Amino acid sequence: MGHTFNSIEEILKDIKSGKVVIVIDDESRENEGDLVMAASFADKEKINFMAKFGRGLICVPMANCRLKELGLHPMLNATPSDNPDLEDKFQTAWRISVDARYGVTTGISASDRAHTIKVLLDYKTKPQD
Helix, strand or coil: CCCCCCCCCHHHHHHHCCCCCCECCCCCCCCCEEEECHHHHHHHHHHHHHHHCCCCCCCCCCCCCHHHHCCEEECEECCCCCCCCCCCECCCCCCCCCCCCCCCCCCCEEEEEHHHHHHHHCCCCCCCC
């Protein structure tokens, strides 16, 4: 059975309208699909959908300058080191995981995760938030 893929323009239109889309990477990489949405549309329903059906990490891509402003340091070395256990073979720029300091309970609920994303998006947010 063949697969039908949407054009980049169609996907961007869907993302801009708040839809969750599946983006598939190359067979030579992880050969998987990632659920992607604009963070500004993150709410508890969409985060719950991603957690339930994606069954993986929920990540918030951010510009490197903003990561530095918030003090979000790398989780692993993205470049080769003397210790292969501290390397990421795909050189993914993973950062430490975070929860918002205020407005959440345990940080794990879909509502807490959506709130943390909103806090990360707010340029008034400081590292202590």
